[in-house]
Amino acid sequence: MEESSHIQELINTISFQDNEVDRVAMDRVVEAARALGNPRQAVPLMLRWIEKNGHLDLGSPGPFVHFIEEKMDYLPELEASLSSKPTCMTVWMANRIANAETDPVKINHWIGIFERVLSHPESDEQCRDDAHSFISHQSDRLEV
Numbered sequence: 001m002e003e004s005s006h007i008q009e010l011i012n013t014i015s016f017q018d019n020e021v022d023r024v025a026m027d028r029v030v031e032a033a034r035a036l037g038n039p040r041q042a043v044p045l046m047l048r049w050i051e052k053n054g055h056l057d058l059g060s061p062g063p064f065v066h067f068i069e070e071k072m073d074y075l076p077e078l079e080a081s082l083s084s085k086p087t088c089m090t091v092w093m094a095n096r097i098a099n100a101e102t103d104p105v106k107i108n109h110w111i112g113i114f115e116r117v118l119s120h121p122e123s124d125e126q127c128r129d130d131a132h133s134f135i136s137h138q139s140d141r142l143e144v
Contacts (some may be wrong), residue, residue: 007033007042011049019056026063033067042067043074047081047090054087055124064092082113085122088130095134104142111138 010032014025033042046064058064068074075097081090091114098110117123117131 003036003038004041004045007045011045011093014049016053017083021053021056021058021062023059023063025079026059030067032065040071040073044077044080045072045131047077048088049083050089051081054085054089054127058089061089061092066090069093081112082117083120086117086120086127086131088124088127091117091127091130091134095130095137097135098138107138107142114138 001007007029008024010029011069014029029042029046031047034040036042046068050058050064062122068078078090081087082094094110094113098107101107101110114135115129118128118135123131
């Protein structure tokens, strides 16, 4: 789709200096995404960019995460990203979703995703540590 290719071109221009992202460039991507007929088509592109650059400082959480989390329509895309290449940022995003859940079945679903992150070949040590911490936290919530 031509609209999403424009977003991808903008994403490709985002640079880093001393491992810190150019947030102005990220804001330009978000602004362009908002102008699309379907702004949410940018979500998978943003998640793939997070996968590729998850080892760098992307913000806390940064413009992309703020945009992605505006609507709760991104859960399948987030789960796919966690299956493809988990990052500290996407694991953290998943934990935020799990924190909002009250249904034990749904909490267990996210615990299962975190458990898969632990053994995922693309997970780095910090990502695995975060997933382990979130498993403990969510498991404690189930025991209350």
